Amino acid sequence: MSETTTSQDSSVGIVEKKYYTFAKPPEKLVLESGASLGPVTIAYETYGRLNEQKNNCILLAHAFSGDSHAAGFYATDREGDKPGWWDFIVGPGKGIDTDKYFVICANILGSCMGSTGPSSINPETSKPYGLDFPMMTIGDMVVTQKALLDHLGISRLLAVIGGSVGGMQVLEWCVRFPEMVRAAVPIATTMRHSALAIAFNEIARQSIMADPNWKHGNYYGGKKPDMGLAVARMVGHVTYLSDEAMRRKFGRKLQDKAHFSFGFDGDFQVESYLHHQGSKFVTRFDANSVLYITKASDYFDAVEQIRKPNLINGTAQNEIKYLVISYSSDWLYPTYQAKELVQALKCCGQDVSFCEIEADCGHDAFLIEDQRFTTLIGGFLDGIT
């Protein structure tokens, strides 16, 4: 996802990345595929304070290439470093008000931003897992988040909130641990990937696997599949934007020439932008993590479980209050998919609010500061009783 447009000062201030490790020998975590994994480390951050009743906890689920750093700065940050990816909405007095709520954000399983993933050391070989890392699902991500909450002594979430792949985790929380969830805010997401979304993910994977430096996932310590990963990122990036946003932002503007170059270095600003996004991504993200996380999102399919009224059946203890948010120009998970979700939830008698936000900036809109979004989330959280 693209970076947020937050200002340089963060109101949560200095934060710290923490780690929780579980499924230590002889234990292992059994995944949805049947494979087992251990030990499992989950990187996380918290903002605000847990109250005595332990009933003010909000879990944030990040998107595909996000991390646990949702707000604030690190003590090691330097001048010009940006705060966490949702700093504009997480903080004292903000939409997700850290004066009221204890906010947790955990890096997803399979990522490379602190939690265990394919670039982590496999204890059986003392080398990075690579493709020996077991395939994991959105459900497995949620199970690790549950383990973290158990560790922190939190048995119930006031809300779970997330966009895109984070929204899938929100839905998975609701079908897997409904008794732990008071409210859920799935944003710019879907109950399951369309063929179009799978196609773009597969193109990204093919691009990575076509890079000879990928070496079937065993590239750690050597040359990385940067070229393939960069192209994969460019593909992803286009799906996060919209036709309108790209016209507004780039149109046909040339990079730094008055005339066409009649060469292949890139004439248009949109080309330079994509090159930049590709180059930047390879310095911070692991190609194998892209493979595993995209696959997990392709596999995700909550339709049957959401439609099963016996799982989330509107009984008092399991009633979840939903706020479903979509963006008008999101063509990766278009509004019609959000409406299908709303309909499925309503058919099970759930308490659902739905809002399509008019925005021309595409799927990534939830990562861009927007007062309407902040007010919507803040108002919804205030109304949870």
Add this chain to the structure above:
Amino acid sequence: MSETTTSQDSSVGIVEKKYYTFAKPPEKLVLESGASLGPVTIAYETYGRLNEQKNNCILLAHAFSGDSHAAGFYATDREGDKPGWWDFIVGPGKGIDTDKYFVICANILGSCMGSTGPSSINPETSKPYGLDFPMMTIGDMVVTQKALLDHLGISRLLAVIGGSVGGMQVLEWCVRFPEMVRAAVPIATTMRHSALAIAFNEIARQSIMADPNWKHGNYYGGKKPDMGLAVARMVGHVTYLSDEAMRRKFGRKLQDKAHFSFGFDGDFQVESYLHHQGSKFVTRFDANSVLYITKASDYFDAVEQIRKPNLINGTAQNEIKYLVISYSSDWLYPTYQAKELVQALKCCGQDVSFCEIEADCGHDAFLIEDQRFTTLIGGFLDGIT
């Protein structure tokens, strides 16, 4: 573009690919970039007969990866081979009726399907051009088509018809040689690429150039950049389809398994489909041709010329009758871009008809047999006087 859905019998029967070579030494063709090229060979086919008045000629302009083989079979075709790409509309009694019209289709400059392109032999080195091939434009393609018509003794076209990049050639004909064009049918096209279209083309180019076998274009005689080209084709292919068509055709259907593989070989039918499209493309198309043709389409910008009433100013001898066709689910060149074209032409007092065809199959719709489309084109051509 994807294959058409025509039946195995073609009513134009056996056809022959012909070649016209010009700009022979000491002559050279000067291109829009200022570079010169020669000799230039244009592969073409014809269907029907030129009448004595030489006023029944229709030029078909093919799309990006198309060729001169618009209809019929070759004498060398084998059982199961498909007829030309527009066989469903080109033939006796069909929409483009070869009992009435003399139809020409020429392979575009820069391609690899018979006309001179980067895989052709550079007479100065006796090796394939590779990146020594000069950058060419849609205008240059049209100039070579004009040279072919001169050679065939045709000074005026009853109509020029084409979809996608072929539609750009149609528009270029109208602004460059308006006195030669009686009617024009630009289909599923645009006056200029949006940032989104440029972005997808650039991703395709980056994918090819990231393949180490590409070797800065000098791969002829060695290993070809097949992996990069396959990924480029997959990207292109997704843009030719639509969300609706992909849902209808593939949805989340699994390839041949009852369960997920929890591996990276591809579980979903849409993945296998993309792999198939990628593999098929590398056997028939040249990677450098993709680079040159995508760049030509990115450079194309006819907005100013179309808006200049002094170039196509509605005087008797220059009046062109237009039929602009768009498809409702085409998100590469959406209907709003066709409407911009219609508006620009109307502002210059041109005779323009416009039709948006409701179809859920995306940009490639013009390559799929559709009676509405056939009737529309047939009726329009009948009405030209």
